[in-house]
Each structure stands twice: as structure tokens, then as C-alpha cells.
Amino acid sequence: MLKEGRSAAGENRIPAGCAVSSIFSRSGKRLDGSEIVRSISIMHERSNGLGGGFAGYGIYPEYAEQYAFHVFYNHQKAKEECEAFLNRHFDLVNLSKIPIRKMPQITDEPLIWRYFVTPLHTKLMESQLDEDEFVVRCVNRVNTEIDGAYIYSSGKNMGVFKAVGFPEDVGRFYRLEEYAGYCWTAHGRYPTNTPGWWGGAHPFALLDHTIVHNGEISSYDANRRCIEMYGYNCNLLTDTEVITYIFDYLVRRQGLTLEEVANVIAAPFWTTIQNRPPKERERLTYLRNVYSSLLITGPFSILVGFTGGLMALNDRLKLRSMVVGEKDDMVYIASEESAIRVVQPDLDRVWSPAGGEAVIYTLDRVKGKTAKGGVNRAH
């Protein structure tokens, strides 16, 4: 796939900033994708046309039990190789091209396919892994070993849609108005340190965790070296990828709550920790010490989608903007308040989370999945 946005000198750096937005229904009401497209499009200037993408949750109820793989292929050979691999490891319940709308704004698209799969019973037993771990290893193997094949979405009843282009065009390209989900996240990209390409557009996903990210990770290489020790491979040419793996590692494998993950990746300063009550001080010190290599430094605002919920987090210095709005059962989180007001002018409450403060919303019926459940706010 074409790697856009490199300067003539071959340098990749283009200074800029991205946009993120999300819409979440706590009652589980399913909304089509047109609202999230309207929200992200008002922040057009924050992107430069080198990447846009969306994640939708609850969009495949008819295949809720299968893993939904969304795959980019550079060429036919990659598809053949990947499908042979998938056939060896999975029962393919359904496969199809992902429907697109041809348009002049989106060009050079790879082959874009979708598979609903279940791990083959014999293979799964043989591997002695649980289902999620089996899937993660298979995704990792395809993305690392099969040249020109990228499984960029691999959760159940959710999916990632991304491309090189402005996000509003990407939304139309993927016909998002034809899907309905209880949670949508969106990203408009303005690549800074790495090339703009289809695989490098956000969201980044592994199983049902998706990340959209505005910022750049100063600690990328330290984080990468650490996470690669646990079997992850960073091969998508951009820093956000590593956040996805950190979430998978800390939540799924280490069993941390999302609040604890926030205390690891956006840990408070030692001076701030010192002023906390003793018990809290001890807890924060423990997390900083045990997972010191997973502290993410540099500016970021991220939205993390997961089954049944949504989390927003800023770096501890709050070097990127993030606004939260609430109206009845609806939650809106975006880089700018205007991106919320354009879809919901009348809000019950609007506020900016502090740096390092995890803002977590879950579906009313799955409350209790995180430590506190529901929403966690400062003040």
C-alpha cells in the first residue's frame, strides 16, 4: 500500500494535530453511523486527508458469536495466503468484500475483506490457549508473516473502518449509514512522524479494544521494547499501535481495571503521588514501579472502545484537548466542544477531564465490569 506524506527529502515528519470523537448510548440504543461522521467532519482542519477511521460496536448482532476480521490485502497473492491460513485455523462462517462507495476522494484502495470466524475446535484444543489468546496469536502471525495482509479489526460484534482520506469521506466510502451500533468512535488523522497509509489510519484494534489517538508518544520505543517481550509485534509504522497492545496486555492478560491502566500509562507525577492519602499513594507507587516501562509520555488524548463501554484519557499534562458532553443516556467525547454541539446542541452537562483522569462509561446493563462501573469523574 502507498505510503503518503513523505517529504522529498524522504523525511516523514509533518507537524500537525489530529481529531477524535465518539458517541455512546448508555442504554444500548443503536445509532447509524451518520451522526459520528457529522461530528468528526466539523473538525476538518485538524486532519490533512492522510487518514480517517471509525469503530462501531454492536454492529454485527447477526454474527455476535463470531470474531469479525476486517482485512486489507495489498494484492491477490496476500489474500490467497491469508485465506489459506484462516481456513487452517478457523471455521469461516461468512466472508465477503466490505461494501464501499466508489468516490474520487478515496483512491488506491487495497482489497478490503471481512470474515466472520470461529477458531477450529481441534486447533484450539491443540494450542491449549483460550479463544481470545488463540485469535490474538493468529492475527499477530498474519500481520507479521504474510506480506501485504493486515487484519486490522478482530473483535466480536464490532468493526473498524479506516482509509487514507478525510474522515467524512471515509465514512461515506464505507457506507456507515448502513450500520447501527451503540458506540462509535472516530478519528481524523494528520500524520506527524510516520507515513499516512491505510494500515496506519486509526482506530487501531486488537480483539474488541480499539484506540483512536491524537498526539505523539515520546516514549514509543521504550513502550515498544517492553510490549514486544510479551509476544506483540509492532509492525504498522505508527506509535498508536503500541497503546492498543498495552491495553490488551494490561486488561486481558494482567487483569487490571481500566482505572488502573490509566494510572499506569498516564501515571501522576511523583510529586502529585506524594500528596495523596497513604493507601492511594501506596497503590499508585506500586503501579508506577511494576509497569514503569508502560508509562506513556508525550501528548495524547485517546478514546478506547471496548465491548459495552468507552473510555477517554488524556496524558497527565493534558497536552491535547478533550471535552465530554452528556445528554440523557447519550455520551459525547471529542477533541472540541463544537464537534459535540453539532450533533447535540442541548447538553445536560459539558466538562473537560483533567490530565490522567480516566473517564469511563459502560452500558447500563454491564455496569460493574470496571472497578467503579458507570462513569468515573473527578470532583
Place this chain on the structure above:
Amino acid sequence: MEEKVYALGERYIGAGLSEGTIVLDKVPGNALGAYLDGGVIEVHCNAQDATGDTMNDGEISVFGSTAGYAMRGGAIYVRDDAGYRAGIHMKEYKEKVPALVIGGRTGSFLGEYQAGGVIVVLGIGSEDRQPVGNFCGTGMHGGRIYLRTEHLPKDLPEQVSARKADESDMAAAAPLIRRWAEKFGGDAKALLASSYYLLTPNTKNPYRQLYVTN
């Protein structure tokens, strides 16, 4: 002249404006009133990042929340709260003394690298705790910050010295507080009767020594 209509989220509204008044009732985009040079902007909702970035003269009133930014003249009045880094790198020169008055509370890094001008945080509704976030005045080397509170932040950097403001200290803040109350309908007398802390750079421990001793 037909009045210009501004879109929701439109950036750079009133940038460099030297005269006239703009009244907004939809959330403006970033950098509202950047380089403002004498114009007047009234915002009847929240404003976004970088409001008044590098403004030189004039006045911005926000009937909601926002952040002021790197001013070198003029005044910004905020009815409610301000976000992180409000008043970052404000500076002053002779008669150019910018002012930022915030009715509610602020995020962390209020007045970061402040080099001049006056910041007043009234902390209305936050009387039981400090009205600012962490790291207030980090890198401060000029200007004044007034905090209407009994709760001085615990983590003030060594470059900042704090004292209870006396009557002569309040001379610079009182007209600003009166103007804020007049705009947003507060009780100036009661506000002025409160106790304020005044934060100024600590000349015995200047900021330049943070990195190099020269």
C-alpha cells in the same frame, strides 16, 4: 453593513480585529480572538482552546468556560471555569498589562511561564478547596496571580512566592474584579471582602537557574 454570521466551531473568529464588536452564541472554534488588537468579543456559551492567543488589546468576555492564552495586552473575562494552562506565557511591557479574570476554577498549569500581566481566579463555588489544579505558576518569572481562596496550593514551585494580599496588593486586582462582577452579575463588594493570596515570582530563586546557572 450586514452582520457576519459565524459557524459553529469556526476558527480564528475576530483574529487581529482592531475595532468593533462580535457577539457569538454558538461555540466558536480554536484561537478565538487571536492577535485581537482592540476589538471586543462577547461569547454567550463556552469557548474552545487558545482563546485570545497572543492578543494585544481589546476585551473578550466568555459567559461560560474557556482558556486564555499567551496574551500581551487587553483583558479576558470568563464567567465560569478555565481549562489547563490558562494565561500561559502572558507578558507585559510598559502600559500593556494584560488581564485574565476567571470566575470559577482552573485546570493545572495556571500561569505557566507567566512573564507579566495579572491573573485573577475567583474560585466561586470552590471555596472549600484550592481553586486551581496542580503546578500553578510553573516557570513563572513575572506578573501576578491572585487566588481568592483560603487554600493555597501545596505544590507551588520554588520559583513562586505566595503571601496574603494586602490592601495595596489588591489595588491592581480590584478594578478587574469589579468589572467581572459588573459583566456577569456578581457581588463585587463581597468578592473584594474575601481573602486573596498573591503569587509572584521569587526573585531570590529565579527560574533561569532551573536549567543553567548563568
